[in-house]
Amino acid sequence: MTEATAELRIAPDLADRVVRRTRRRKTARTATTAVAVVAVVLAAVPAYHVIQERRHVVSVTAAENVDGVEVRDLPDGFGRPATFEVNDHGLRGKAARWSQGDRTIQVTVYRPKDLAGGYLDLQQRGFLPGGTLWRHRGGGLMSTGRDDLIWWERDGLVLRVTASGSAKEYLEPVAMALHVPWDPALDTMRVTHMPARFRLVSGEPREILDGLGRWWSDDQNASMAVEVVRGDRAKDLSALRRVSWPTNEEFLDARTTTVGRARALEGRVASKGGKIDKGRMLMWLIEPGLGVRIWAMGTTEDEMRRVAEGIEPAPPPAGPSVDGVEVPPALRSVPEAARDRTLGWNWTTTTTYWGHPPGKGWYVALSVHRGGLVGTDLWRKDAFRTTPETATVGGVRGLRADSTKTVRVGGRPRLMWTRSFAWEPRTGLAVVVTTAEDTMSSTAHPDLDLDRLVRSLSARQP
Numbered sequence: 001m002t003e004a005t006a007e008l009r010i011a012p013d014l015a016d017r018v019v020r021r022t023r024r025r026k027t028a029r030t031a032t033t034a035v036a037v038v039a040v041v042l043a044a045v046p047a048y049h050v051i052q053e054r055r056h057v058v059s060v061t062a063a064e065n066v067d068g069v070e071v072r073d074l075p076d077g078f079g080r081p082a083t084f085e086v087n088d089h090g091l092r093g094k095a096a097r098w099s100q101g102d103r104t105i106q107v108t109v110y111r112p113k114d115l116a117g118g119y120l121d122l123q124q125r126g127f128l129p130g131g132t133l134w135r136h137r138g139g140g141l142m143s144t145g146r147d148d149l150i151w152w153e154r155d156g157l158v159l160r161v162t163a164s165g166s167a168k169e170y171l172e173p174v175a176m177a178l179h180v181p182w183d184p185a186l187d188t189m190r191v192t193h194m195p196a197r198f199r200l201v202s203g204e205p206r207e208i209l210d211g212l213g214r215w216w217s218d219d220q221n222a223s224m225a226v227e228v229v230r231g232d233r234a235k236d237l238s239a240l241r242r243v244s245w246p247t248n249e250e251f252l253d254a255r256t257t258t259v260g261r262a263r264a265l266e267g268r269v270a271s272k273g274g275k276i277d278k279g280r281m282l283m284w285l286i287e288p289g290l291g292v293r294i295w296a297m298g299t300t301e302d303e304m305r306r307v308a309e310g311i312e313p314a315p316p317p318a319g320p321s322v323d324g325v326e327v328p329p330a331l332r333s334v335p336e337a338a339r340d341r342t343l344g345w346n347w348t349t350t351t352t353y354w355g356h357p358p359g360k361g362w363y364v365a366l367s368v369h370r371g372g373l374v375g376t377d378l379w380r381k382d383a384f385r386t387t388p389e390t391a392t393v394g395g396v397r398g399l400r401a402d403s404t405k406t407v408r409v410g411g412r413p414r415l416m417w418t419r420s421f422a423w424e425p426r427t428g429l430a431v432v433v434t435t436a437e438d439t440m441s442s443t444a445h446p447d448l449d450l451d452r453l454v455r456s457l458s459a460r461q462p
Helices: 013-021 031-036 038-044 119-125 164-179 239-242 301-309 377-382 448-459
Strands: 063-068 070-072 083-088 091-100 103-110 132-134 138-140 148-152 157-165 189-191 206-208 211-216 223-230 249-259 262-271 275-288 291-298 312-315 338-344 346-357 365-370 389-393 396-410 410-427 429-438
Touching: 063 083, 063 091, 063 103, 070 103, 083 103, 091 157, 103 164, 119 138, 119 148, 148 164, 157 164, 223 301, 239 262, 239 275, 249 275, 249 301, 275 301, 291 301, 301 312, 389 448, 410 448, 429 448
Parallel strands: none
Antiparallel strands: 063 070, 083 091, 091 103, 103 157, 132 138, 138 148, 148 157, 189 312, 206 211, 211 223, 223 291, 249 262, 262 275, 275 291, 338 346, 346 365, 365 429, 389 396, 396 410, 410 429
């Protein structure tokens, strides 16, 4: 890692250690495997009673927003709901209940911190122990009386719909019409188009393959994974083609094409030896060190192409920034001294220095780390030269390391006090602020203190 974070770095042998530890680590990478074999998993589920959806005449306007989930279709005449909080089998949530005479419908939204599980996970928690498999919206559970439905919608989101006996005919229509808005942001890119039939979306972007990705699927075992790849894995198309497959896939029959004005590669994904078809993959570079891959299964070539053409850079901040992170106002009047960018295995680091270049005097540095590796336990353990301590700076919880170092300034030795603070505003993004103060100089700019800088930066993070 660059000298911007004097006590933060990526070790030179990090790539080798990543490879050695991969087999021993449990990461969210298994999400990609789930994408790749979603059809196999669903097909392997025991043949429980399959519940068919029945449509009824319902309104098409949004009736209520329950903790961010839109309830779009309700029977006419139900009016406004009562809202309250619940705690069911250890899951806390928010609920809305509509009533009309002896008819009631309730929608409950739980937001656990877990990655998406399945119906067995819900039963193990105590939900609907005698329930039957419900094969919609990724699969869930329905009560034997067909008046209660619960399922994992995505990471960190469990939805439940219950109804009284006199209103259970509306249970599935209400469940199928629930709408969960999704954020198109993926790293510094945006996924602006996704076919309407892909109604299931992963939650927060997470590490898959060699980068950060999200995946979408429908109820017919089709899926679309979009991955942003950073670092050495995306230095050129040849490197981008070397996918770290989760199982035994291969990229075959590759041909050159374009996405917008960018040169791209498209081919089919198959099991080793080409015996089992696993969809298609399209990949291209945004710039050296930043690439995109799309892995589509059960979709048309036109659908994949439209998704690719709808991927675009996110709008930049209004003011000066470092790799999409806005520079705090306190630094805008300080002379910029140097810039640096480093490519690593599944990460990039972009740094700007103010004051002096490192080793030449006092400075303040803002480093932005992006990629699938950033934020993992491996990153936290290997990013520091000295052992960091958990600390709160500027009201933000993160990792801090302080040290002193002797440098030569004007041909004379000078003691510099360096403080680094790192925190992770979201998955795949870490922000590091480093201040190196000249303890013997009156121009050490003490007004640019670490607490003030972190507080200003955190207020600007999405």
